Amino acid sequence: MNKKGHVLNAVLLSVGLGYVLEPSLTVATVETMVRLSLPVALGALFPDVDTAFGKHRKSLHNLPVLGVFVVFPTYFANLYFVWVGIATHYVLDVIGSRRGIALFYPFSKTEYGFPGGVTTSSKHADLVTVAVTALEIGAFAAVHYYVLPLSRGVNANTALAGLRAVVGV
């Protein structure tokens, strides 16, 4: 996926997740959307820094890099939500291309893509980006409304409760 697709994805995702996290449709909803927008957009653009430094679709397109951004906020109390942008960048690069990304780099150089991936030059690229974003918002809402309440009911200190703390909700 190209930069335009990643930015479109980040903007729509911030609006959708903002509504999921704060569905009151008040000023607080808009604040949540704005609060998400910059870090998610930064995360969505960050992996392609490896076009200049390292190997593109490998050095910054892998699960260890995502793990660093998931854990970072718990230790340093900043960069919340940036991991959301990075995760969604990976999803778009896997689905929005035939080449794929090296998810397990540096342990493996194998690139994981989608055989029917829509290339960045396709006229359907924006449509695919919007559809993928809608699926992501649905998945996030399912976790937010169904999985996280379950984890709270069982034990407030479960790993999922920890995940909720990382997300900052």
Ligand SMILES: [Zn+2]
């Ligand atoms: Zn990329």
